[in-house]
Amino acid sequence: MTGFDADFRDELWRLLRMRRDVRHFRTDPVDSDVIDDCLRSFSLAPSVGLSEPWRVVRVNDPARRIAARENFRAANADALAGYSGDDAKIYAGLKLSGMDDAPVQIAVFSEDNTTKGKGLGAGTMPEMKAYSCVSAIMQFWLLLRAHRIGLGWVSILDPEQLTRDLDVPSHWRLIGYFCIGYPLTEEESPELERLGWEKRQDLPALLER
Numbered sequence: 001m002t003g004f005d006a007d008f009r010d011e012l013w014r015l016l017r018m019r020r021d022v023r024h025f026r027t028d029p030v031d032s033d034v035i036d037d038c039l040r041s042f043s044l045a046p047s048v049g050l051s052e053p054w055r056v057v058r059v060n061d062p063a064r065r066i067a068a069r070e071n072f073r074a075a076n077a078d079a080l081a082g083y084s085g086d087d088a089k090i091y092a093g094l095k096l097s098g099m100d101d102a103p104v105q106i107a108v109f110s111e112d113n114t115t116k117g118k119g120l121g122a123g124t125m126p127e128m129k130a131y132s133c134v135s136a137i138m139q140f141w142l143l144l145r146a147h148r149i150g151l152g153w154v155s156i157l158d159p160e161q162l163t164r165d166l167d168v169p170s171h172w173r174l175i176g177y178f179c180i181g182y183p184l185t186e187e188e189s190p191e192l193e194r195l196g197w198e199k200r201q202d203l204p205a206l207l208e209r
Contacts, residue, residue: 022150051117102179
């Protein structure tokens with residue numbers, strides 16, 4: 001295997017810093033060929049037992065997009081009600097979805113009971129299929145970013161309602177709803193950090209055993 005030099009590693013670190021969860025999008029269209037090319041990265045993702053449990057849904061229909069937005073708004077209102085004081089004030093000012101502007105929107109589900117892979121590796125930890133989907137999403141996210149395209153992960157949703165609204169099999173598990181497009185600004189730090197919601201750690205908590 002050809003080695004990767006220091007310049008490549010520096011660029012990789014820059015890509016990781018620029019990944020960011022985008023909520024502010026331009027409405028310019030994104031070339032569908034570029035999206036398709038980035039979606040091919042799913043096939044390179046690790047999946048437990050080579051089960052490839054991800055199920056990707058392009059949400060193009062305006063009525064289904066409206067239903068997804070209403071789902072988010074209801075869930076977001078419920079979430080806001082769970083905060084008080086300064087936290088509630090900050091939360092109310094956060095933009096937590098780019099669903100109004102993002103030209104491309106997809107939902108990713110995990111088919112946990114897929115027979116592909118013959119159950120290898122998932123018997124003791126069935127959640128590995130969902131983790132496999134998350135790994136695939138991260139690869140897709142980074143490849144989009146290499147094209148200067150942003151992605152926003154919407155998790156403030158009622159998954160069962162979204163499953164019904166998108167008319168997909170009821171046994172699929174929602175992993176996330178994703179807004180995709182060109183970001184309004186290029187940022188290296190998370191918006192939640194910039195707005196004072198939370199701070200990042202430089203290193204994960206480590207335990208020595």
